[in-house]
Amino acid sequence: MRRIFSGIQPTGNLHLGNYLGAIRNWVRLQDEFECLFCVVDLHAITVWQDPAELRANTRRIAAAMIASGVDAEKHIVFVQSQVAAHAQLAWILNCVARLGWLNRMTQFKEKAGKHRENASVGLYAYPNLMAADILAYKATHVPVGEDQKQHLELTRDIAQKFNADFGVPLFPLPEPLILGPATRVMSLRDGKVKMSKSDASEYSRINMTDDADTIRRKIQKATSDPGLLPDTPEELEGRPEAANLLGIYAALADQTLQAACSQFAGECSRRLNEHWLTLQLPDSSRSPRKCAVWRATRGISMRFLPRARTARGLLPRLLCARSSTW
Ligand code: AMP
Ligand code: TRP
Numbered sequence: 001m002r003r004i005f006s007g008i009q010p011t012g013n014l015h016l017g018n019y020l021g022a023i024r025n026w027v028r029l030q031d032e033f034e035c036l037f038c039v040v041d042l043h044a045i046t047v048w049q050d051p052a053e054l055r056a057n058t059r060r061i062a063a064a065m066i067a068s069g070v071d072a073e074k075h076i077v078f079v080q081s082q083v084a085a086h087a088q089l090a091w092i093l094n095c096v097a098r099l100g101w102l103n104r105m106t107q108f109k110e111k112a113g114k115h116r117e118n119a120s121v122g123l124y125a126y127p128n129l130m131a132a133d134i135l136a137y138k139a140t141h142v143p144v145g146e147d148q149k150q151h152l153e154l155t156r157d158i159a160q161k162f163n164a165d166f167g168v169p170l171f172p173l174p175e176p177l178i179l180g181p182a183t184r185v186m187s188l189r190d191g192k193v194k195m196s197k198s199d200a201s202e203y204s205r206i207n208m209t210d211d212a213d214t215i216r217r218k219i220q221k222a223t224s225d226p227g228l229l230p231d232t233p234e235e236l237e238g239r240p241e242a243a244n245l246l247g248i249y250a251a252l253a254d255q256t257l258q259a260a261c262s263q264f265a266g267e268c269s270r271r272l273n274e275h276w277l278t279l280q281l282p283d284s285s286r287s288p289r290k291c292a293v294w295r296a297t298r299g300i301s302m303r304f305l306p307r308a309r310t311a312r313g314l315l316p317r318l319l320c321a322r323s324s325t326w
Contacts, residue, residue: 001034001138001140002032002033002034002140002141003033003034003035003036003137003138003139003140003141004026004029004033004034004035004036004139004140004141004142004143004177005035005036005038005133005134005137005139005142005174006022006026006035006036006037006038006142006143006144007037007038007039007040007043007080007130007133008022008023008038008039008040008061008065009039009040009041009043009044009061010039010040010041010044010054010057010058010060010061011044011047011049011057011197011198012057012197012198013060013064013197013207013208013209014061014064014068014197014207014208014209015185015195015196015197015205015206015207015208016185016195016205016206016208016248017145017182017184017185017194017195017196017205018145018197018208019068019208020180020182020183020185020248020251020252021144021145021146021147021180021182021183021184021185022143022144022145023064023065023068023070024068024180025143025177025179025180026065026070026143027068027069027070029141029143029177030070030071030074030075033141034075035075035076036075036076036078036137036139037065037070037075037076037077037078038077038078038079038080038133039058039061039062039065039077039078039079039080040080040130040133041054041058041079041080041081042080042081042086042087042129043080043126043129043130044057045122046120046122046123046126047111047120047123058079062077062079064208064209065077067208068208080133083136085132085136085305086129086132086133086136087129087132088305089132089135089136089305089308090125090128090129090131090132092132092308092309092312092314093128093131093132093135093158093162094125094128096158096161096162096165097127097128097131097154097157097158097161101154101157101158102124102125102127102128102154104150105127105150105151105154106150107126107127107147107150107151108123108124108126108127111123112124127151127154127155128158130148130151130155131151131154131155131158131159134155134174135155135158135159135162135171135174135308136305138171138172139172139174140172140174140175141174141175141176141177142155142174142175142176142177143176143177143178143179144176144177144178145178145183145184145185146178146183146184147184147194148176149176149178152174152176155174156173156174159171159172159173159174160173162308162311166311166312168307168311170307170308170311171308180251181247181250181251181255181256181257181260182247182248182250182251185244185247185248186240186241186244187199187201187204187205188203188204188205188206188218188219188221188222188223188244189201189203189204189222189223190204190223190241191223191239191240191241191242191243191244192240202218203218203221205218206218206219219273219276220273222241222245222273223241224241224242224245224269224270224273225239225241225242225269226268227239227242228265228266228267228268229242229246229261229264229265229266229267229268229269229272230261230265231261231262231265232258232261233257233258233261235261236261241269242269245269245272245273245276246260246261246264246272247260248276249264249272249275249276252276
């Protein structure tokens, strides 16, 4: 059984990085795998969120997934906090993962920054919750952007230790699927930082809900360097802005980075940006509000959590709601 699990935090508008690094790959993998796509609101609250805004964003992100082509009729699209098993398994995994493992997580270091002592305990334990998301469904494959690779490695370590500690081959070791030429889309203002929902500058990212004029303006203002574009990806070393623009172009044109280099070799970045404008960006005319049904999946619960509980020596739950299909 090949099963995908992946998630996105409801912390703002989806941007081109989310689309190229994650959602476009989800859509392309839908025919080959059984899929669960999750709006991970419990991850979002590891940092401050305004409650009303969080509620609205949760719906907005689910709608944006569907607008991007996720098939919510064929696959499962749901909200993390509505399925209690995620938090329950996360606690069991908190007791499996080692402090030393979490101390290595670079995303925590980046997000907590200098105010580490003031960060929530949830932000620190967040990778264990992510492992629970994946392992609760015995997902075999996890399509994500490059930034999540380390969390996936940790998930594999946790699964392996659980299986070894309790002598049960319960959890498969999930494979990361980090696909395409734009697995790490960088800010349009600074090629050394990731494009992100939380960047203060709107000009740093292209939101999936931006209209064509806004996208045009942002691309025209994108930072690059004055050099001409090279023949090969290797020559982009040390030129993060040019590498980013070519990477995005290649992904949107569905080419390899080498093909994009060959196409634009000897040109300046401005010329590349004019080409960008002719490419198809996610269809922002389909407003999330108008798009198909938003399917809440309150009913899904799992077969696997009880097995993890038993292996760990916990008594069964008295009440366990199960859907007929899961
Ligand atoms: P997040 O917005 O952090 O919840 O990320 C959701 C998904 O989008 C994850 O699979 C990330 O790896 C991916 N992602 C986020 N930002 C980027 C980026 N700048 N480039 C590529 N993938 C990204
Ligand atoms: N941590 C991921 C991010 O910030 C989101 C996420 C949570 C996720 N649970 C997941 C991704 C499980 C893949 C699988 O982008």
